[in-house]
Amino acid sequence: xxVSVPGASTxxxxxxxxxxxxxxxxxxxxxxxxxxxxxAIREKHTLLGICANPQLAAEVTLQPVWRLGVDAAIVFADxxxxxxxxxxxxxxxxxxxxxxxxxxxxxxxxxxxGETDVANALAPVSEAVRLVRAALPxxxxxxxxxGAPFTxxxxxxxxxxxxxxxxxxxxxxxxxxxxxxxLAKLVRVLGEYLAAQVEAGAxxxxxxxxxxxxxSPSDYxxxxxxxxxxxxxxxxxxxxxxxxxxVNTGELLPLLxxxxxxxxxxxxxxxxDDGWKRIGFERGVQGNLDPVALFAPAAxxxxxxxxxxxxxxxxPGHIFNLGHGLLPATPVDxxxxxxDLVHSxxx
Amino acid sequence: xxVSVPGASTxxxxxxxxxxxxxxxxxxxxxxxxxxxxxAIREKHTLLGICANPQLAAEVTLQPVWRLGVDAAIVFADxxxxxxxxxxxxxxxxxxxxxxxxxxxxxxxxxxxGETDVANALAPVSEAVRLVRAALPxxxxxxxxxGAPFTxxxxxxxxxxxxxxxxxxxxxxxxxxxxxxxLAKLVRVLGEYLAAQVEAGAxxxxxxxxxxxxxSPSDYxxxxxxxxxxxxxxxxxxxxxxxxxxVNTGELLPLLxxxxxxxxxxxxxxxxDDGWKRIGFERGVQGNLDPVALFAPAAxxxxxxxxxxxxxxxxPGHIFNLGHGLLPATPVDxxxxxxDLVHSxxx
Numbered sequence: 001x002x003v004s005v006p007g008a009s010t011x012x013x014x015x016x017x018x019x020x021x022x023x024x025x026x027x028x029x030x031x032x033x034x035x036x037x038x039x040a041i042r043e044k045h046t047l048l049g050i051c052a053n054p055q056l057a058a059e060v061t062l063q064p065v066w067r068l069g070v071d072a073a074i075v076f077a078d079x080x081x082x083x084x085x086x087x088x089x090x091x092x093x094x095x096x097x098x099x100x101x102x103x104x105x106x107x108x109x110x111x112x113x114g115e116t117d118v119a120n121a122l123a124p125v126s127e128a129v130r131l132v133r134a135a136l137p138x139x140x141x142x143x144x145x146x147g148a149p150f151t152x153x154x155x156x157x158x159x160x161x162x163x164x165x166x167x168x169x170x171x172x173x174x175x176x177x178x179x180x181x182x183l184a185k186l187v188r189v190l191g192e193y194l195a196a197q198v199e200a201g202a203x204x205x206x207x208x209x210x211x212x213x214x215x216s217p218s219d220y221x222x223x224x225x226x227x228x229x230x231x232x233x234x235x236x237x238x239x240x241x242x243x244x245x246x247v248n249t250g251e252l253l254p255l256l257x258x259x260x261x262x263x264x265x266x267x268x269x270x271x272x273d274d275g276w277k278r279i280g281f282e283r284g285v286q287g288n289l290d291p292v293a294l295f296a297p298a299a300x301x302x303x304x305x306x307x308x309x310x311x312x313x314x315x316p317g318h319i320f321n322l323g324h325g326l327l328p329a330t331p332v333d334x335x336x337x338x339x340d341l342v343h344s345x346x347x
Numbered sequence: 348x349x350v351s352v353p354g355a356s357t358x359x360x361x362x363x364x365x366x367x368x369x370x371x372x373x374x375x376x377x378x379x380x381x382x383x384x385x386x387a388i389r390e391k392h393t394l395l396g397i398c399a400n401p402q403l404a405a406e407v408t409l410q411p412v413w414r415l416g417v418d419a420a421i422v423f424a425d426x427x428x429x430x431x432x433x434x435x436x437x438x439x440x441x442x443x444x445x446x447x448x449x450x451x452x453x454x455x456x457x458x459x460x461g462e463t464d465v466a467n468a469l470a471p472v473s474e475a476v477r478l479v480r481a482a483l484p485x486x487x488x489x490x491x492x493x494g495a496p497f498t499x500x501x502x503x504x505x506x507x508x509x510x511x512x513x514x515x516x517x518x519x520x521x522x523x524x525x526x527x528x529x530l531a532k533l534v535r536v537l538g539e540y541l542a543a544q545v546e547a548g549a550x551x552x553x554x555x556x557x558x559x560x561x562x563s564p565s566d567y568x569x570x571x572x573x574x575x576x577x578x579x580x581x582x583x584x585x586x587x588x589x590x591x592x593x594v595n596t597g598e599l600l601p602l603l604x605x606x607x608x609x610x611x612x613x614x615x616x617x618x619x620d621d622g623w624k625r626i627g628f629e630r631g632v633q634g635n636l637d638p639v640a641l642f643a644p645a646a647x648x649x650x651x652x653x654x655x656x657x658x659x660x661x662x663p664g665h666i667f668n669l670g671h672g673l674l675p676a677t678p679v680d681x682x683x684x685x686x687d688l689v690h691s692x693x694x
Binding site: 164165166169170173174213215216217218219248250251268269270271274290291292293295296297300307327329 | 511512513516517520521560562563564565566595597598615616617618621637638639640642643644647654674676
C-alpha cells in the first residue's frame with residue numbers, strides 16, 4: 001500500500017489511493033453565498049462578472065481556504081460557462097438560477113452550435129486557476145472542473161434548471177443522431193476546457209454529472225455513457241486524478257465507474273461503505289454528508305461526521321465532502337467544525 | 348398459485364399476487380390536466396373546489412376510466428387535504444403548486460395542530476368514492492389514497508414543494524420529540540381518513556411517500572419508519588390491499604417493504620426486475636415507466652412498455668403504472684396506446 005510523502009497534498013494522495021493522514025476535506029460550493037466575504041463581493045459584482053475577472057474569481061476561490069482550512073481550492077466558475085462561446089445566451093436571474101434565453105430544441109439548433117474560440121472565451125477561468133495556484137502553498141491543490149456532457153446538455157435544452165427534464169429526454173428519444181452530435185460537441189469543448197485548466201495549474205479535476213440520476217440505467221448506457229466515457233478517455237491523457245460526481249446515482253454507480261474517474265462522488269442516499277463497495281475499492285470515494293446536516297445541532301452533526309469517517313474504515317482513498325453543494329443559508333461555524341472534526345478524527 | 352376469478356378486477360387480483368390476464372394498468376395523476384375534459388372543468392372550478400364537491404370530484408375521477416380504459420379509478424383529491432382540518436391554510440397558486448400559508452416551524456406549532464373533526468371535514472372525499480363506486484362496473488375498483496406521514500409533514504413544514512427539505516430535516520434533527528408527535532398525529536389522521544375511504548367503497552389504497560427518497564436510509568429508519576409502519580399496521584385491519592409508493596427509493600426499498608404494503612411502487616431509476624428482486628417476490632410491484640417516455644416517438648414508447656412487461660416475466664403481482672405522475676403536457680394518445688399495449692401484450 002503506497003503511503004503519501006509527508007508535506008504532500010492529502011487530497012492528491014487520497015485521489016491516488018495512498019494512505020494519508022488526515023483525511024482531506026473540501027466542499028462543493030465552498031466558495032459561495034454562505035460566506036459573508038463572498039456576499040460582500042457579490043454585492044458589487046454579478047456571478048458572471050466574477051467569472052470573467054480572474055482577480056475576483058481567484059479571490060473568491062481562496063476565501064474558503066483561508067476561512068475554513070479545507071484541503072483544496074476549487075476554481076470559482078459555473079458549469080454553464082462553456083455554453084456561451086458555443087452560442088447560448090446565459091444569464092443568472094436572482095433567486096431563479098441560470099437562464100439560457102435561446103435554448104436548444106432542434107437538430108438545427110445543435111448544428112448551429114459553435115466549437116471554435118472556446119479556449120479563448122474561457123481563458124479567464126484558466127487565468128484564475130493560475131492566480132490561485134500561485135497564491136496557495138503546495139499542500140493545497142487547485143481543483144479544475146466542468147459539467148459532464150449530459151448535465152450541460154440538459155441546461156442547454158431546458159433553458160435552465162428542470163424538474164422533469166422533459167425537453168432533454170424528448171430530444172434524446174426523438175432525435176438520437178442530433179443528441180449524439182450535441183454530446184460529441186460538448187465532449188470536445190469540455191475536454192479542451194479542462195485541459196486548459198490543467199495547463200494553468202489545476203492538479204485535480206472534477207466532472208459534475210449532477211443530473212445524470214434522472215435517467216434509468218438503460219437510458220444512461222445508451223444516450224450518455226459513450227460520451228462521458230469519451231470525455232474521461234481524453235482526461236486520462238492529462239495526468240491528473242479526476243473525480244466523477246452525480247446525485248441520485250445509486251443505480252448508476254457501476255456505469256459511472258465504467259465511464260471513468262479515479263474517485264467517484266456519492267450523495268447521502270446510501271452509506272459510504274455500501275456505496276464504496278458498489279464502486280469497487282480500487283477507486284477512491286468522495287462524500288457523503290447531507291448538506292442539510294450542517295443545519296443540525298452540533299452533537300447531531302458530529303455524530304454524522306463520525307459515522308462517515310467510521311464507514312470509510314481508514315481505507316485509503318476517501319475524500320470527505322458533502323453529497324451535494326453547500327446551501328446558501330448554511331451556518332459558517334458548522335462548516336468550520338466539520339473541517340476540524342474530520343482532521344482531528346483522522347489525524 | 349392462486350388464479351383470479353374470471354370477471355373479477357385484474358387490479359385486485361394482481362394486488363393479491365394472483366395470476367391475472369391481462370396485466371392491470373392505471374396511472375398516477377390519470378385524472379388531470381393532460382385531459383381536455385379535465386381542463387374544461389378546471390376552467391370553471393378550482394382544484395380545491397372540485398375536491399369539496401363530490402359530484403365534480405366523481406366526474407373528474409371517472410374521466411380517465413371512460414377515456415382510457417384503465418383498470419382502476421383513483422379518487423380525485425389532494426394529499427394535503429387532511430392538513431386543512433388540522434389547522435393549516437392551504438391554497439393552490441397557479442403554476443406554483445400547493446402553498447400552506449402558515450407552515451409548521453416549531454414544537455408549539457405542532458402542539459396546536461388539531462386532530463378532531465377530520466373525518467367530517469374530509470367527508471366530501473368519501474362521498475366522491477361512494478359516487479364513483481356506484482358508477483363503475485364491479486371489474487373496476489376505486490383506489491383511495493393519502494400521503495404518507497413524512498411526505499405530508501414535509502409540505503406542512505416547508506409550506507409547499509421543496510428542493511432541499513431544509514426546514515423539514517432541521518425540525519427532525521433539532522426537535523425529535525416534536526417531530527415524533529407531528530408524525531404520530533398524522534398517522535392517526537391519515538389512518539382515519541383512509542378508513543373512511545374504504546368504508547365508502549375504496550377497494551385498494553395507495554400511500555404516497557413521494558419524497559421519502561430525499562432521506563438517507565438511516566434517517567428514514569430513525570425518523571420515519573416507526574410512523575409509516577404504525578400507519579400500515581392500522582391499514583392492515585381494513586382488509587384491502589395497500590400500495591406503498593415513493594420516488595428515488597432505490598436504497599430505501601428494504602425499509603419501505605418492512606414498513607408495509609402489499610404492492611410496492613417503483614420509479615424508473617431501476618429495472619422492474621431488479622427492483623422486484625430487491626422488494627421480494629412475495630409482494631406485488633407497481634410501475635415503472637418514466638412519465639417522460641410518453642413524449643417519445645410511438646416506436647420508442649412501445650419498446651419501453653414491452654421491456655417493462657418482459658421484466659415482469661409473467662410473474663403474478665405486477666400492476667403497470669408510471670414511475671411518477673402523468674405530466675400536464677402528456678399527449679393523451681400516447682397514454683391510450685400504453686393502456687392498449689399493456690392489455691394486448693398480456694392478454
